[in-house]
Amino acid sequence: MEQWQTGDMKAFEALFREYERAVFKDAYLITGSREDAEDILQEVFTSVWRSRHTFDPNKGKLSTWLHRITVNECLKKRRKEKQRPLTLVGNDLQADKDSRDETLQQLDHENLTEALSTLDARHRAVLVLRYFDDLSYQEIALTLGVPLGTVKSRINHALKMLRVRLGDE
């Protein structure tokens, strides 16, 4: 058993600080909201704290476990707030952006941000796990607890929806 699993708050703080950025970024990319990402970060680590005894490093990686909890919390949050449309990342980002050069690449990114906002959280989650976290399809299947074939078709479907929506811009 790892030190953080014994209830040692110092060790748990070290774990929190090691993974908080990764959890926050995933949550932010999936939900498209800083506010939601902040809440999800808290929910994820509260959940980790409560079930710290159940984690078995021999059965899987800590990062996989954290990814799973993060995605579940994101989906839970989206279900609760289904009425609220995804304002997406872009809106938050827009405020923070410096006046960068308007390169074609940036325009593509902005269009893509818009297109991403039209996907549901489940499809956004697989895209984030694959193209931001660089997880393999097998790791995504383990993280989400779904068959490999489901991951394959979900990523394919999500990317095609993005491609179509980019084409519509």
Added chain:
Amino acid sequence: MSEEKQEANMNCTEVSELLTAYLDNEVTQKERQEIESHLAGCPRCRKELEELRSAQKILRGALKTQADDANPPPQSWTRFELGLGIQRPSFLFLFRRRKWRIIGTIIILALIITLAVLWGVGILPGVRS
């Protein structure tokens, strides 16, 4: 001749379903051979492949750019610690859930009504003669 019939093993629909996995190196050796064989004779699927490749590239870049700008607030750990403090065992935690708040309210109201009735009929000793 239809492009879909050029490859006996895989048609355009089957190839299309595997194109993203193909780009991600997530297909078997056999699937790879069949896809490449189909692509060699199918401009439509080749075009789709290039569009998906481009979408992947833009997506990776966009996600990275967005994530670079997103960091948790510095007080996250403090908020977490405070949250744990609030969640320490207390019977009050029951009242955080709406269901339990309703049940608690009903029980308290029932108790008040019962006491009022008992008082009204003079059952409660010393309250009413």
